[in-house]
Amino acid sequence: MKYISTRGTAPELTFQDAMLTGLARDGGLYVPAEIPTLSAEEIRALGGLSYEETCFRVMWPFLGGTFTEEEFRGCIARAYAGFGHAARAPLVQLAPNHFLLELFHGPTLAFKDFAMQLIGQLFQCALSKTGQKITIVGATSGDTGSAAIEAFRGLDNVDVFILFPHGRVSDVQRRQMTTPEDANVHALAVDGDFDTCQARVKDMFNDFAFRDEVGLAGVNSINWARVLAQVVYYFTSAVSLGAPDREISFTVPTGNFGDIFAGYIAKKMGLPIGKLVVATNQNDILHRCLTTGEYKPDGVVPSISPSMDIQVSSNFERALFDALGRDGKAVAQLMDELKAGGFTVPQGALQALQELFTSGRCSEEETRATIARLRETTGELLCPHSAVAVKVAEELRDPATPMITLATAHPAKFPDAVEAASGIRPGLPPRMADLFDKEERVTRVADDLAAIEALVRDRRRA
Numbered sequence: 321m322k323y324i325s326t327r328g329t330a331p332e333l334t335f336q337d338a339m340l341t342g343l344a345r346d347g348g349l350y351v352p353a354e355i356p357t358l359s360a361e362e363i364r365a366l367g368g369l370s371y372e373e374t375c376f377r378v379m380w381p382f383l384g385g386t387f388t389e390e391e392f393r394g395c396i397a398r399a400y401a402g403f404g405h406a407a408r409a410p411l412v413q414l415a416p417n418h419f420l421l422e423l424f425h426g427p428t429l430a431f432k433d434f435a436m437q438l439i440g441q442l443f444q445c446a447l448s449k450t451g452q453k454i455t456i457v458g459a460t461s462g463d464t465g466s467a468a469i470e471a472f473r474g475l476d477n478v479d480v481f482i483l484f485p486h487g488r489v490s491d492v493q494r495r496q497m498t499t500p501e502d503a504n505v506h507a508l509a510v511d512g513d514f515d516t517c518q519a520r521v522k523d524m525f526n527d528f529a530f531r532d533e534v535g536l537a538g539v540n541s542i543n544w545a546r547v548l549a550q551v552v553y554y555f556t557s558a559v560s561l562g563a564p565d566r567e568i569s570f571t572v573p574t575g576n577f578g579d580i581f582a583g584y585i586a587k588k589m590g591l592p593i594g595k596l597v598v599a600t601n602q603n604d605i606l607h608r609c610l611t612t613g614e615y616k617p618d619g620v621v622p623s624i625s626p627s628m629d630i631q632v633s634s635n636f637e638r639a640l641f642d643a644l645g646r647d648g649k650a651v652a653q654l655m656d657e658l659k660a661g662g663f664t665v666p667q668g669a670l671q672a673l674q675e676l677f678t679s680g681r682c683s684e685e686e687t688r689a690t691i692a693r694l695r696e697t698t699g700e701l702l703c704p705h706s707a708v709a710v711k712v713a714e715e716l717r718d719p720a721t722p723m724i725t726l727a728t729a730h731p732a733k734f735p736d737a738v739e740a741a742s743g744i745r746p747g748l749p750p751r752m753a754d755l756f757d758k759e760e761r762v763t764r765v766a767d768d769l770a771a772i773e774a775l776v777r778d779r780r781r782a
């Protein structure tokens with residue numbers, strides 16, 4: 321199994337190297353050269369299996385011998401042992417043929433834990449063999465950062481630097497990143513928005529001298545292993561509703577396009593997915609692009625679903641690569657145009673994307689109203705991101721096809737927004753009860769690549 325870059329000129333890598341490398345050296349993202357498939361019989365056989373066993377069967381064909389079966393099973397077992405629900409990703413019914421996939425029972429209460437807990441284990445397993453020491457840099461709009469810190473804190477051979485937009489994450493999200501005491505984790509509050517943070521992370525990867533000096537690695541969804549681990553819950557949930565013998569649709573609250581791209585991979589692997597619905601908040605660049613073909617970022621507007629406040633959506637590049645017939649040169653050209661302000665998706669590629677993805681947008685008012693209405697009618701208290709998706713799913717779903725809407729975070733991560741909408745203030749689980757009593761440790765940084773690199777050099781342990 322080989323991994324290739326979406327821009328076509330970086331070296332082909334194994335799964336392990338793609339995982340430890342993060343961004344490709346030509347600025348692209350790694351994808352498998354070919355997508356392995358599961359037959360209808362193999363998918364049917366997933367019925368009734370544990371989350372962990374499904375995880376093994378779905379991911380194993382992508383690993384290409386990087387880990388032994390025993391090592392990989394051990395990583396999976398350790399990754400999900402700490403989840404607060406026996407099913408790991410339980411489904412609850414909202415309405416006839418409309419289901420919510422609760423992805424917030426992991427240690428940091430967001431869907432990021434599914435991939436981050438697992439790649440934390442996979443990194444440790446790989447690094448213990450190579451003896452390498454690495455520096456992880458990550459950008460977050462709130463959830464990736466805390467999940468990464470939780471997965472990698474306390475490790476001797478890994479330093480972690482998380483860039484988050486100053487003043488634009490919830491208090492719970494910020495404290496999850498700033499209160500761990502471990503010496504190997506560093507929360508950096510950047511003057512800017514998430515796009516600024518992600519751009520600086522990519523700049524660090526594109527500065528080869530720095531990259532090689534500090535042994536840079538990435539745990540954002542630019543890392544293929546992150547996306548792959550998120551494919552699993554599409555299988556567990558669809559199979560529990562009758563796949564492969566009936567078609568299932570999904571609605572995904574979308575920002576960096578990683579989670580919905582995992583759904584697309586599940587479909588390519590053979591899972592019969594009907595609609596894949598991209599749900600955006602008022603930062604609706606993906607909805608506009610899928611409707612008109614124009615991709616022109618015009619500034620992030622803060623919303624009550626802050627983790628989706630993104631305009632430069634990393635994984636869209638992976639979807640474009642396939643829609644453009646895997647033409648790395650064409651992708652590189654569009655990405656150059658993006659740097660200069662924006663691009664127009666060529667007609668054929670747009671049509672290919674529109675055949676795969678449907679999209680919708682949910683306003684702030686609609687998000688609040690959906691939180692309140694769902695609480696009243698179903699008892700389910702949604703986080704604002706999940707509410708965006710529920711609203712869009714309600715509008716776009718076909719009543720005859722089961723729709724699974726992804727609930728990506730626990731409402732207690734956004735207590736102010738949820739309380740303002742529903743009158744109910746969601747509480748954190750008892751294990752996090754002291755979050756607001758702990759001391760915060762955070763460094764405020766300007767949007768200045770040289771200064772950020774200097775800080776990383778200075779703080780990482782020799």
Ligand SMILES: Cc1ncc(COP(=O)(O)O)c(C=O)c1O
Nearest residue numbers: 463574575576577578579627728
């Ligand atoms: C709670 C929540 N929902 C949705 C999203 C969007 O997911 P993606 O960036 O994979 O599109 C994010 C951020 O990634 C998030 O943290």
Ligand SMILES: N[C@@H](CCOP(=O)(O)O)C(=O)O
Nearest residue numbers: 460461462463464540541627
């Ligand atoms: N919403 C994310 C943004 C980063 O996404 P990633 O999936 O690329 O790590 C966050 O919460 O940080």
